[in-house]
Amino acid sequence: xxxxxxxxxxxxxxxxxxxxxxxxxxxxxxxxxxxxxxxxxxxxxxxxxxxxxxxxxxxxxxxxxxxxxxxxxxxxxxxxxxxxxxxxxxxxxxxxxxxxxxxxxxxxxxxxxxxxxxxxxxxxxxxxxxxxxxxxxxxxxxxxxxxxxxxxxxxxxxxxxxxxxxxxxxxxxxxxxxxxxxxxxxxxxxxxxxxxxxxxxxxxxxxxxxxxxxxxxxxxxxxxxxxxxxxxxxxxxxxxxxxxxxxxxxxxxxxxxxxxxxxxxxxxxxxxxxxxxxxxxxxxxxxxxxxxxxxxxxxxxxxxxxxxxxxxxxxxxxxxxxxxxxxxxxxxxxxxxxxxx
Numbered sequence: 051x052x053x054x055x056x057x058x059x060x061x062x063x064x065x066x067x068x069x070x071x072x073x074x075x076x077x078x079x080x081x082x083x084x085x086x087x088x089x090x091x092x093x094x095x096x097x098x099x100x101x102x103x104x105x106x107x108x109x110x111x112x113x114x115x116x117x118x119x120x121x122x123x124x125x126x127x128x129x130x131x132x133x134x135x136x137x138x139x140x141x142x143x144x145x146x147x148x149x150x151x152x153x154x155x156x157x158x159x160x161x162x163x164x165x166x167x168x169x170x171x172x173x174x175x176x177x178x179x180x181x182x183x184x185x186x187x188x189x190x191x192x193x194x195x196x197x198x199x200x201x202x203x204x205x206x207x208x209x210x211x212x213x214x215x216x217x218x219x220x221x222x223x224x225x226x227x228x229x230x231x232x233x234x235x236x237x238x239x240x241x242x243x244x245x246x247x248x249x250x251x252x253x254x255x256x257x258x259x260x261x262x263x264x265x266x267x268x269x270x271x272x273x274x275x276x277x278x279x280x281x282x283x284x285x286x287x288x289x290x291x292x293x294x295x296x297x298x299x300x301x302x303x304x305x306x307x308x309x310x311x312x313x314x315x316x317x318x319x320x321x322x323x324x325x326x327x328x329x330x331x332x333x334x335x336x337x338x339x340x341x342x343x344x345x346x347x348x349x350x351x352x353x354x355x356x357x358x359x360x361x362x363x364x365x366x367x368x369x370x371x372x373x374x375x376x377x378x379x380x381x382x383x384x385x386x387x388x389x390x391x
Contacts, residue, residue, distance in 0.1 A: 055106070058113045061091065065121050074132050077125075084121055092118045162391040163268055163380055166368040167250055170270045173294045174248045177287060179272060182247040184233025186254075187214065190223045192232035196347050197311035211256045226254035229361060231311060234273045238348030243355050244276040250364075264377050268364040275340065275350060275357035281314070284337055284358035288318055292334070295367060296320055303331060312338025312359055322370060332370060335362040 065084050072080045084091050096118065099111045160168070171181060194200065214224040230249040237247050249271045256265070274283070285304065292302050301321040309315040315338035319331040337360035342352035365377050372391065374380075379387050 055110055055113050058095070058110075058117055061095070062117050062120060065091075065117075066124055069121075069124055069128050072128065074136065077129060077132065081125055085118070085125065092121060159388070159391065161380070161388065162368050162372065162374075163364055165391065166371065167268060167270060167364045169295065170291075170362060170364065170367065171248055171250060173291050174270075174272060174287075177290065179246045179248045179274075182233060182237050182249050183251060184227075184230065184236055184249065186227055186252060187224060188227040188232045190225060192235050193225060193227050193229075196235040196344070197231050198341055198343055198347075199310050203310065212254050227251075228255050229253050230269045230271045231359070231361070234271060234359065235344070235348050237273065238275065238345070238350055243350065243357075244274075245357070246274045246276075248272045264365070264381070266381075269361055270364060271359065271361040273340070273357060273359045275345070275355055277355055279339075279356045279358060281339060281358070284339070284360070287358075288335070288337060288360060292318070292320055296370065301329075307336060307338075309336055309338055311341050311344050313341045314338055318360075320370070334366055334370065335360055337361070 068084075069080055082090065085093070087093060092114070095114045096111075099107055099114060102110045175181070194203075211228050212226040213222045214226075216222065216224060218224070230251045230253060233249045233251070234247070237245060237249075249269075251269065252266055253269050254266050272287075274287075289302055293300055303319050303321075304316045305319070307315050307317040315336065317333050318335050318337060319333045321329040322332045324330050337358065340357035340359050345352040345355060345357065365380060368374065368380070369377060
C-alpha cells in the first residue's frame, strides 16, 4: 500500500507503542525494524518520497524526516530509561548492609615442616645466629670436597645422589645438594670470623623411602667459628635448643659418632615417651667440632680459630613434636592431615 501523509501519523503511534513495550533484549530488534539502514520501515518510507505526486513530495518528505527524528529520539530515551532501571534493580538486589559484620575469610596455614623450620630458626636467632641461604643445585667441590668427602671416600657412596646431566672437564660436577653444609663453606669463604649462622633448606639423597626416610628432606645446619670455641659451647647451644623445642623437662644425651667434616663428632638424642609408658632415646641431630681441614679449605687459619657445626632434620623434629609416625605424611598433600597443625 502506498504511504500517505495521514499514514505517517499511524506509523508514529505504532512505532512508539512498540518501543514502550520493548525490553532490553527487544530494543535492538525494534531499532532494526524501524530505523535499520537497509530495510527499516522509516528508511523505506523515505525512499518512497519519489513515488509521491509532485505537489505532495515536499510535505511528505518533511513528515517522513520528522518521523525519523522522533523515533530516533524516542529510541535514545527508551535506551537510557532501561539502563537506569537496570542500575536501580542492581542497586536494590545487590545492596550491601554496611552495618553487618564482614564475611569471614578462610585462613591458610603453614605446612608443619615450614612451621617447625621457622621455630628452629627463631630459637637459634635468639642465641645470635643469623640465617644464610644457599643454592640447592651445588658444585661437588662444595658439597663433597670442601667438607672432606673426596671421590674415594665411603661416605660419598651413601650420598651419591641426583646429578645434573652435564659434564665439565670430562666429569659430572653439579648435583642437587645432599646437605646444607656446602653453604657453610661458602659463608666461611666470604666472611671472616666470628661466624654464627644457621643454614636452612631442602636436601636430596638417594635413599629408599620408608616411614622415617625420604629422598628429599629439610635441614637446618648451624655453624659457629671464633677464637676459643669449645665442645662445651656446642653442648650448651644444643641443650638450649632441645629444651626450647621439646620442653624444659627433656633429658638429653650425646654419644660419639663419625662425620667426615667434624672431629670429634657426636649425635644428640632426647628421651621420648613410648606407648608402653616408658621412654626411649631418639636421635635428632648430628654435630661436632669443625674439622681443621674444613676451616683451611675455606681459608680460615685453624691454628687460631675453632668452631662447631650441627645438622638438624626438620621433618624428624616435627615428627617428634606432634607424634607423627610416618615422614611420608608430610608430602602426600592430604588436607585431613595438614589441617591438624
